[in-house]
Amino acid sequence: MSLTVVGSIAFDSVRTPFGERERMLGGSAVHFSLAASFFTEVRVVGPVGDDFGPRQGSVLQGRGIVTEDIEHVPGGETFFWRGHYDYDMNVAHTEDTQLNVFAEFDPKLSDGSRNADMLFLGNIQPDLQRRVRAECNGTSFAALDSMNLWIDTERDALTDVMGEVDCALLNDAEVRMLTGEPNLARAARSLMGMGPGVAVAKRGEYGAALFCQDEIFAIPGYLLEDVRDPTGAGDSFAGGFLGYLDKRRAAGDSPFDHAVLRQAMAYGSVLASFNVEAFGTERVAALTQDEIDERLRDFKRITHFEVG
Numbered sequence: 668m669s670l671t672v673v674g675s676i677a678f679d680s681v682r683t684p685f686g687e688r689e690r691m692l693g694g695s696a697v698h699f700s701l702a703a704s705f706f707t708e709v710r711v712v713g714p715v716g717d718d719f720g721p722r723q724g725s726v727l728q729g730r731g732i733v734t735e736d737i738e739h740v741p742g743g744e745t746f747f748w749r750g751h752y753d754y755d756m757n758v759a760h761t762e763d764t765q766l767n768v769f770a771e772f773d774p775k776l777s778d779g780s781r782n783a784d785m786l787f788l789g790n791i792q793p794d795l796q797r798r799v800r801a802e803c804n805g806t807s808f809a810a811l812d813s814m815n816l817w818i819d820t821e822r823d824a825l826t827d828v829m830g831e832v833d834c835a836l837l838n839d840a841e842v843r844m845l846t847g848e849p850n851l852a853r854a855a856r857s858l859m860g861m862g863p864g865v866a867v868a869k870r871g872e873y874g875a876a877l878f879c880q881d882e883i884f885a886i887p888g889y890l891l892e893d894v895r896d897p898t899g900a901g902d903s904f905a906g907g908f909l910g911y912l913d914k915r916r917a918a919g920d921s922p923f924d925h926a927v928l929r930q931a932m933a934y935g936s937v938l939a940s941f942n943v944e945a946f947g948t949e950r951v952a953a954l955t956q957d958e959i960d961e962r963l964r965d966f967k968r969i970t971h972f973e974v975g
Contacts, residue, residue: 668707668917670909671780671806672699673799674789674902675746675769676713676737679947682751685895691947692723694746695789695812698899701951702906702938703787704730705959706914709906710780712736712799714768716743726952736780743768756897756943757871774799781805785913785922787905788832790814793824800831808922810834810865810909812902818845830862833922836905839868839876851876852883864923867908867932869901877932882925886932889940889966896946900939903951907931907938937962 677694681687696713703709710733715723719739727734746769749762774795786803788796788811800809809832817825818841825845829835835858839851848854855866855878866878872894874887911934912922920927937959944950 668913669710669779669783670703670707670785670787670913671710671712671776671783671803672696672703672787672789672906673712673774673776673796674699674787674791674812676711676715676719677746677748677769678718679898680747680749681896681898681946683756683896684752684754686946688896688946690747691949692726693748693899693947695899695902697727697948698902698942698951699787699789699906699909700727700732701730701948702903702935702942703910703913704732705907705938705954705956706910706934707785707917708733709910710736710777710783712738712774712776712780714738714740714743714745714772716740716745716768719745726948729952733779736775736777738775740768745769750898752897756894759898776802784808784916785909786810787909788812788828789902790817793817793821793828797824797828797831800828808833808912808916810836810863810905812836812905813841813845815841815844826861829858832863834865834867834909835863836867836869836901836908838901839870842866842868852878865928869904871897871900874936875904875932877928879923879925879928884925884929884932886929886936887970889936889962890969891940891944894943897943898947900942903942904935904939906935908935911935933963933966934959937966 674696675694679693846857
């Protein structure tokens with residue numbers, strides 16, 4: 668089992684109605700890696716500056732994540748994001764973004780990362796995604812995320828790389844934006860027409876929807892009474908989803924099997940639910956497998972019903 672993620676490693680300063688943190692560890696690759704590490708070996712690829720030290724690295728290494736492809740740029744500063752959330756915590760309000768070393772990111776993969784069984788391309792520039800995908804020619808299942816910036820500015824390049832991956836995980840607004848379809852079900856079908864055999868529309872606190880072949884599956888978010896910080900929830904969902912798929916793939920199951928995909932959706936939702944219970948990586952970094960299993964059982968209980 669092995670899963671490579673290529674994406675951002677960041678420092679985030681976040682304010683919500685329930686508290687505030689300065690310069691906490693974040694970034695798409697970090698949140699994804701921590702969630703996926705409960706199911707498979709994870710290798711993380713991304714750039715950092717001199718401000719990223721052993722304390723930050725230990726958060727990843729403490730979960731057994733392979734960090735040899737984290738590139739330390741001498742004299743540089745790590746990607747930084749500052750934002751806040753009001754009571755509608757589905758909406759992030761950006762106050763400051765400093766790309767720093769991420770602006771010149773040129774992914775460099777070791778043989779171990781290049782030969783991973785599964786690959787997740789975080790929402791980096793589409794041409795970089797395409798180059799990494801081509802480099803990982805032994806990967807059996809590749810997935811990507813993207814964002815409205817690339818849909819606005821590099822739609823053709825993004826469409827091209829869509830044709831080279833097996834799975835797309837975007838939020839529902841991005842699926843509609845990319846395809847020009849206002850209806851989510853039609854938009855997801857249009858997205859699959861670009862190449863991915865699996866399309867997942869992330870819907871924030873409302874859950875996620877899965878589209879594969881002629882099958883549709885929707886799952887709610889796990890209802891919580893205490894939500895502190897939603898930053899990284901979508902990446903935690905993706906990490907749980909793909910990490911579980913890799914575990915099942917290693918056991919001989921197809922990652923396109925719809926029953927396996929449904930279970931992966933549930934694990935993704937559970938990992939995302941833990942992520943939002945505390946700021947940054949605080950909750951997931953301290954999470955145990957027993958807690959995941961217990962919440963999954965409860966999630967199954969509250970979503971189960973019988974037709975009378």
